[in-house]
Amino acid sequence: MSLICRKKCTALLLGAWIVLPQGAIAQSAGEVEFSRGAGYAQTPGQTPRILGKGLEFREGDTLSTSAGSTAIVRLTDGTRMTLRPGTNMVVQQFQYKEGATNNSMVMQLFSGGLRAITGLISKNAPDAAKLQTKTATIGIRGTDFDARICQRECSAESARVPEQARPNAVQASAKLVATQGEIMAVDNSGVRRRLVDGGSIYPGETVETGSSARGVLAFRDDSRLTLGATTRFRVDNFVYDDKNPGDGKFLVSLLRGSARALTGLIARANNRNVAFTTSTATIGIRGTGLDMECDDSCSFFTWLGTVEVTPTNPAQGGGLSALQVLSAGQGLFVSSTGIRPFSAPILENLPRPDTVPVDSKQLFSATSVGDDQEGLYVFVRDGHIEVTTNSETLHLGKGETGFASDAGRTARPLLTPLFLEFDRTPRPNSTNPMLMSILNENGNRSANQCR
Numbered sequence: 001m002s003l004i005c006r007k008k009c010t011a012l013l014l015g016a017w018i019v020l021p022q023g024a025i026a027q028s029a030g031e032v033e034f035s036r037g038a039g040y041a042q043t044p045g046q047t048p049r050i051l052g053k054g055l056e057f058r059e060g061d062t063l064s065t066s067a068g069s070t071a072i073v074r075l076t077d078g079t080r081m082t083l084r085p086g087t088n089m090v091v092q093q094f095q096y097k098e099g100a101t102n103n104s105m106v107m108q109l110f111s112g113g114l115r116a117i118t119g120l121i122s123k124n125a126p127d128a129a130k131l132q133t134k135t136a137t138i139g140i141r142g143t144d145f146d147a148r149i150c151q152r153e154c155s156a157e158s159a160r161v162p163e164q165a166r167p168n169a170v171q172a173s174a175k176l177v178a179t180q181g182e183i184m185a186v187d188n189s190g191v192r193r194r195l196v197d198g199g200s201i202y203p204g205e206t207v208e209t210g211s212s213a214r215g216v217l218a219f220r221d222d223s224r225l226t227l228g229a230t231t232r233f234r235v236d237n238f239v240y241d242d243k244n245p246g247d248g249k250f251l252v253s254l255l256r257g258s259a260r261a262l263t264g265l266i267a268r269a270n271n272r273n274v275a276f277t278t279s280t281a282t283i284g285i286r287g288t289g290l291d292m293e294c295d296d297s298c299s300f301f302t303w304l305g306t307v308e309v310t311p312t313n314p315a316q317g318g319g320l321s322a323l324q325v326l327s328a329g330q331g332l333f334v335s336s337t338g339i340r341p342f343s344a345p346i347l348e349n350l351p352r353p354d355t356v357p358v359d360s361k362q363l364f365s366a367t368s369v370g371d372d373q374e375g376l377y378v379f380v381r382d383g384h385i386e387v388t389t390n391s392e393t394l395h396l397g398k399g400e401t402g403f404a405s406d407a408g409r410t411a412r413p414l415l416t417p418l419f420l421e422f423d424r425t426p427r428p429n430s431t432n433p434m435l436m437s438i439l440n441e442n443g444n445r446s447a448n449q450c451r
Contacts, residue, residue: 116143262288331344
C-alpha cells in the first residue's frame with residue numbers, strides 16, 4: 001500500500017469517532033462479494049486488508065475504494081451495497097440478530113457513494129438504519145437507493161451524457177403526515193409495508209391503521225384526509241397534473257373505519273372527477289369538508305360545502321329520495337335497511353385535516369438544482385428515504401431524486417441528474433458485475449441505468 005493511501009485511511013479513521021472497549025470483539029457486519037481494482041478494509045489500529053471476495057469486515061471498519069475501483073458487499077441482514085470509485089465509508093454501528101428488536105445499522109459516508117438494496121434491519125424497524133454524511137443524515141426505510149457525495153466530478157460525468165434529463169416527478173398520490181401508532185400500506189400484490197411520516201401511497205394501494213393509530217394523507221392536489229383507528233382506505237385512481245387540474249381524477253374508497261376529508265384542486269376544477277365510495281353509498285363532491293364513518297352501515301356529515309349521497313341500493317330509501325344533497329351541518333345515516341338524516345357532528349375526536357400543518361414543499365415540490373452543485377444526491381428506486389439536515393427534512397418516495405447542499409438546504413431537483421440516471425457503476429444485484437464494469441469502461445452502457 002502506498003504511503004499516501006495509508007495517510008488517507010488513517011485520517012478517515014481518526015474522523016470516524018469509532019472507539020471500541022479494550023479487548024472487545026466487534027460483531028461481524030458482512031463480507032465482500034465482488035471487487036475490482038484497489039480497495040481496502042481497515043479495523044482501527046490494524047493493518048489494512050485488501051478487499052477481495054469472501055473478505056469479512058466488522059463493526060468499526062473503514063471500507064475504501066480507489067479511483068476506478070468498485071466493490072460489492074453483503075451485510076449479514078441481507079443488505080447489499082456497491083461502493084463506487086473513490087468511496088470511503090465507516091461501518092460505525094452494526095447490530096443484527098435474527099428476530100431481535102434492537103437491530104441497528106449506521107454507516108458514515110465521507111466521500112464517493114453507494115448503490116444499496118437494504119435488508120431486514122431497515123424493513124423491520126423504520127428508524128433502525130441510517131447513512132450519515134457531513135451534509136445530511138439519510139433515514140432508510142426498506143429501500144433500494146443510490147447516494148452520492150458530489151463535487152466537480154458529477155457535473156463532468158453529466159456533460160459526457162448525450163441524452164436529455166427526464167423530469168423528477170413525484171409518483172406518489174399522497175404522503176402520510178402526523179402519524180400516531182402503526183399504519184401499514186398494502187399494494188396490489190398484497191405486500192405490506194410500514195408507513196411513517198413522509199411515507200408514500202400509490203394508486204391501487206390500501207392504507208390500514210391500527211387499533212390506536214391515526215394519520216393524515218396529504219395528496220398532491222392539496223386534498224387532505226385524516227384517517228382514524230382501525231380504518232381501511234384505498235386509493236382507487238388518482239391522476240393529477242398541476243397544469244391541468246380539471247383533467248385529474250380523485251377516486252377513493254373507505255372500506256372500513258373513519259375519515260375526515262377536505263377536497264383539493266381537482267374538486268375545485270372539476271368536481272365530477274371526484275368521488276368517495278363506501279359500503280353503502282357513493283359520495284359526489286362540490287368542494288367539500290366531509291366526515292365518514294363506516295362498518296356495515298355508514299354515517300356522513302358535511303362541515304364545509306355540499307355533497308351528494310347516492311345509496312348503493314336505491315330501494316333502501318326508507319321514505320327519502322335515493323339521492324340526498326347535504327349542506328354544511330347536515331348528516332345522513334345509510335344502512336341496508338334505511339336512510340335517516342341527523343344534525344349532530346361526528347368524529348370530533350379526530351383533527352380536521354385543514355388544522356394539521358403540512359409542508360407540501362418538502363413532500364412534493366421541486367426546484368432547479370444544477371448537476372454542478374456540490375452536496376449529497378439521493379435517488380430512490382423503491383421504498384422511502386428521509387434526508388435530514390440541521391434545519392430541513394426532505395421525504396423521497398419511489399422514483400424521486402433529492403439533494404442536500406453543504407449549507408444544509410434540501411431540494412427535489414426539477415430534473416433527475418444525468419450522472420444518476422446513467423450511472424455506470426454496477427448495481428449490487430448485477431448478475432455479472434465484472435462484465436458490466438468492463439463494458440462501461442469501454443463506453444458501452446445501457447439506457448436508464450439508475451432505473
